[in-house]
Amino acid sequence: MDSSALPVVENGSGLDFDGELFAETYDTLRRIASRQLSRQAGTPSLNTTLVVHEAWLKLSQSDNARYADHDHYLATAARAMRQILIDHARRKLAAKRGAGAVHFELEEQREASPDIDHRFLALDDALKALGERAPELESIVECRFFAGLTVDQTASALGRSVRTVERQWARARAYLADQLEP
């Protein structure tokens, strides 16, 4: 085929079905989060689990066929939630120190609370590294920690046994703690 007839797409191609689904979930979570602004004072604030479930309600109402199973959705939502939280933390950090270089202040004492955003971002980096070696642990952490799902919910979201989830979650925590340890 004549190459000049083909549009040259520089950088990113289009998103595939799963990618677009992820983007939609991301939108919905972001939107639920932003709508909190208009909530009356006094209404209970959301935790991540509630946000994820509210998103599920919204998405499932519109078109059942897309998220044929709630479980597949939960895993996607957990990943989206991770991205939203981490990105927000990253921006806050950047805002805090202006355009300065990122430097981690590592505390001597475990009990001492290091800078919230640092720890959070460090967790994401550690999880990325862990995920390269053990992808099955990355999704566990997304579900259990970032989306705040229970062991049972995580088990059905990922199609693993409850026992496996418990073991893997413990192992993931152990590795991450090892990485995050000063």
Next chain:
Amino acid sequence: MPDLPTEQEEIDAAFEAAFDLSEEERPTWLAQQFGNRPVLLGKITHLLEQERYSRALFDQLAGQRAATLESLLGGDDLPASADPRIGKSYGPWRVTAHLGSGGLAEVYEVCRADGRYEQRAALKILRKGILGPVARELFLRERRLLANLEQPGIVRIIDGGETPTGSPWLVMELVEGEPIDVYCDLHELSHRERLALLADAADILSAAHGRLVMHGDLKVEHLLVTPSGQLRLLDFGIAQALDEFGVGGRADGFSPGYASPEQSEGKTLSAASDIYQLGQIIARVTSDTAGQIALQAVIAHATQPAPSDRYASMAELAADLRALIADRPIIASPDSSMQALLRVVRHNRLATALAALAIVGSVGWGVTATLSSAAIKRERNAALAAADREERGKDVLLELFRRADMLEADSLGLEPAEAAAMLEETLAAARKSLADDPAMLADLMDWTARAQLRAGDEARARSLAEEGLTKVRQAKLDGSPHEAAAMGFLAYVLARNGETERAETLSSQALALLDNSDPAEPRAADALLSLAWAAEGDWPKQQGLFERALVVTGKLGREKQEIEIRSGLSRALAGQGDLVGARKQVEEALRLARRYFGERHPRLALVLSDYGRLEEKAGNADAAIARHREALTISEAAFGPSHSSTLAHRNNLALALLAAGQSTAAISEYQRLLALQPEGLPRGEVAQNLGATLVQSGSFDRAEQPLAIAEQSFARHLPADHPRRAFPALTRSELRLGQGRFVEAEKDARAALLHLAKVMPPGHFATETARCRVGIALIGQGRRGEAAAFVRPALKALEAAAGSVPARYVEPCRNAAKAL
């Protein structure tokens, strides 16, 4: 044999096994298992310690997670750089930044990713949660209409599509500007300047209502003022499409502060809702400068709780805003609305007819008319309320007619017959209520006649054209360009009808009138165009008339008309063999059409079709196919596959494919056409073409059914003495010969011969082909003696006319003669 476990795998397995044990049991178990491997033991023990520590750590991190979510909810900027769509492409558009999160959509900045030209734009991806599958379909169709809404004040939709998950997306112009209220305050605009901007908004909205599109979600954020002070309206019609059809969209979509009462109640929206919302915006933008009683009356009239108590149309609101600026009396005062009511009662006949117009319209353009029938009703009220306020009444009524004019209606997708019926009903009412205004009636008749021409009712068009000319003369407009235009149009209709003599007389009379009147007159341009079309076939004369028309429209700046003229000029030049000149004209027409209507407007399809025909004539088969295909794509995108315009373009494409010898492609187009073509003569013609193409390519079995359809259709729709009635039998005789079924071939060939010999001039090649085939069929049956009487005279006649007869008809006959 499986590989030995790696150290990592051993650690993982040991960790999980130990984890299952109680804390007390672990040391013993570990010592048993790994006592002899101290390094490994150390690693496992360390990991188990980390697990213990991690519980506290993750409690702490959960607190951090909650705090992060809290700050996210607390109004900090929402994350955007991590948006999964950044860097991805939608069609040729690459997402560069997230601009915002609207009630209905995510909005991004995009640039053209194919590098064809630099263009930044805004991408809107409709939130899937808002759209059900039906709503999506309606939304996409509404989008097509919006794409055709060319108005500088309306932010243009450039492109659109669907995500892999089925959410619609739109690309629109990226407008830099400030919301109208911010702009007015920032630039400290005076009261008058503010009103002028608001009147501009009302004008833009009024024009859109005229095209049957309402906004539905007017708020200051959707009325942007550019740095140069120009008003641009955003998000046209989208909210409405979603509101009416999007399940659950309302609560999310609308801006509660601006919703009209009927909107809040979830009722069907109409143009009145836009009037209400603009009324609120007027109040907001003028609040600092308010105090005028007249202004308060305008706002109050626009924002009445009951839609029927508000302005009858956006045009009226615009007029009142301009009246405020000029310090003239306004309509909004109580007595005048009473008068308007009386006028409605007085003209209720027209009201009935115009209501019918709304209903008929809705058949033609399902979505839009459904969306906007309420808007038409309001327009109708405007027409009535203003019917005896001479100028405006005419304008509104004429606007209703123009909307049904087929060239304009191209953007609405009305089927010609529906448009014609719609105009006929309105004309019937107008004859009564406007009996004292023959000039106006003549205009209405002219529009209706044009619609009838496109709908194929030539006789009706002719009688309307005659009557129109009479009315012009009654209006004492004889001698004027108006009369010339009416004469020219009648001449055109007569010429189409084959009444050449009278057509020519009228033409020369009209030309004489034009010679003696102001050439730079819109009516003169109309007249010249009609006269040019009437001269179809007399190419040099037609060329001269088109060129003259071009001069007039150039003076008048009527670009739209220039498109038609240059297309026609191209045809006239091609008719005289000047293919270079013809190409120049059609390219110019295409350029103008693109500039005027945009890339995808259905109006382009007509020009492309002319272009395609020119390429065929020039022998550029591939280019011709490309042009026809482009026309087809545009029409299909605008109207869908079964609209008459789309069918016509597909037929042109099939013909071009056939001419290029691409029978397989032509056959597949014809088959699609046959599946979509409604009952009627064109269906028979398509079936005949399909059958003939299949026979020529040797697909005899597949040809049977289309030929039967053609035969039936011609019998039903063609007059008894029409030659084409014999075509299916003639084609089938070839099919039967090909199959070696000679008895049946003889029967079909004889039937065709009988009919053709009766209705065609003697010696015509169709007749002689039929005659020869009778002979060939006889030879096939071994009846050589009888065959000679058919084959020999047929061959003689065919050879005599050799130059004009395709070889594929002559060859078989020549071979048969040899076989005798």
